[in-house]
Amino acid sequence: MTDKLTGTEREAVLERLSQHGWDLDGDRDAITRTFKFKDFNAAFGFMARVALWAEKLDHHPEWSNVYNRVTVTLTTHDAGGLSAKDVTLADHIDALA
Amino acid sequence: MTDKLTGTEREAVLERLSQHGWDLDGDRDAITRTFKFKDFNAAFGFMARVALWAEKLDHHPEWSNVYNRVTVTLTTHDAGGLSAKDVTLADHIDALA
Numbered sequence: 001m002t003d004k005l006t007g008t009e010r011e012a013v014l015e016r017l018s019q020h021g022w023d024l025d026g027d028r029d030a031i032t033r034t035f036k037f038k039d040f041n042a043a044f045g046f047m048a049r050v051a052l053w054a055e056k057l058d059h060h061p062e063w064s065n066v067y068n069r070v071t072v073t074l075t076t077h078d079a080g081g082l083s084a085k086d087v088t089l090a091d092h093i094d095a096l097a
Numbered sequence: 098m099t100d101k102l103t104g105t106e107r108e109a110v111l112e113r114l115s116q117h118g119w120d121l122d123g124d125r126d127a128i129t130r131t132f133k134f135k136d137f138n139a140a141f142g143f144m145a146r147v148a149l150w151a152e153k154l155d156h157h158p159e160w161s162n163v164y165n166r167v168t169v170t171l172t173t174h175d176a177g178g179l180s181a182k183d184v185t186l187a188d189h190i191d192a193l194a
Contacts, residue, residue, distance in 0.1 A: 040157050044148045051141045060137050064161035 002079040004029075005087075013087050020094050025073065029081030030062075031090060032073045035097050043068050046096060053092045059085040061093070101126075101176040102184075110184050117191050122170065126178030127159075128187060129170045132194050140165050143193060150189045156182040158190070 005013060014024055014031075022031040037043040043065055050072075054060045062073040074090055076083035102110060111121055111128075119128045134140040140162055147169075151157045159170040171187055173180035 040148075041152060044145075044152075048141075048145065051137075055137060055141075060164050062161070062163045064159070066159045067157050 002076050002083045002085055004076070004079040004081045004083055010082065013082075017087070017090055020090075022090060028073075028075055030073050030075035031082065031086060032071060033090075033093075034069060034071045037068045037070070039068050043070050046070060049096045050093055053096070054089060057085065057089055057092070059089050061089065099173050099176040099180045099182055101173070101178045101180055107179065110179075114184070114187055117187075119187060125170075125172055127170050127172035128179065128183060129168060130187075130190075131166060131168045134165045134167070136165050140167050143167060146193045147190055150193070151186065154182065154186055154189070156186050158186065 017031060018024075020033075022033045024030075025032050035043075035046065037046060047063070047065060047070060050061065050063075059076070062075075064071050072093060074086040075081060076085050079085075114128060115121075117130070119130045121127075122129050132140075132143065134143060144160070144162060144167060147158065147160075156173070159172075161168050169190060171183040172178060173182050176182075
């Protein structure tokens with residue numbers, strides 16, 4: 001079981017991630033960000049790099065891709081919302097983008 | 098410019114693809130199919146193989162992935178609907194799944 005982020009820790013994380021383009025999807029307690037690349041090759045290359053990290057962290061994004069755009073949504077199902085795992089993966093994704 | 102499928106050719110293709118699990122999304126004149134795999138590794142492996150084919154065909158899916166599930170939607174933007182390109186890509190995807 002992973003703990004859901006709460007209180008000031010949660011607020012600080014959301015504030016920091018929002019500066020990197022992550023939006024809170026309040027309906028699900030998830031964060032989402034859309035990345036735009038030059039073309040499909042670049043978009044899928046990014047996805048492949050994220051996939052390797054996600055598998056290593058054993059925490060996976062929900063994501064969609066339309067040509068050069070990738071929309072990533074992060075939440076932790078067994079926590080029922082945002083957890084430290086989402087923050088770790090978001091930071092890795094930002095570093096890769 | 099790619100021609101949209103029409104008439105009996107379109108009907109025959111939709112009938113054949115529906116037997117492989119593709120559903121028509123009438124709102125957009127697109128076809129969609131959801132694939133379920135053992136885990137994320139298998140799901141993303143499938144996506145990587147499809148991505149290589151899509152790039153080769155220069156025709157790309159709209160798709161989403163949540164852990165072991167991949168939902169693929171095919172349509173041809175410059176035809177304003179289903180074209181022979183979608184059928185070719187659907188057949189490749191079925192062969193890879």
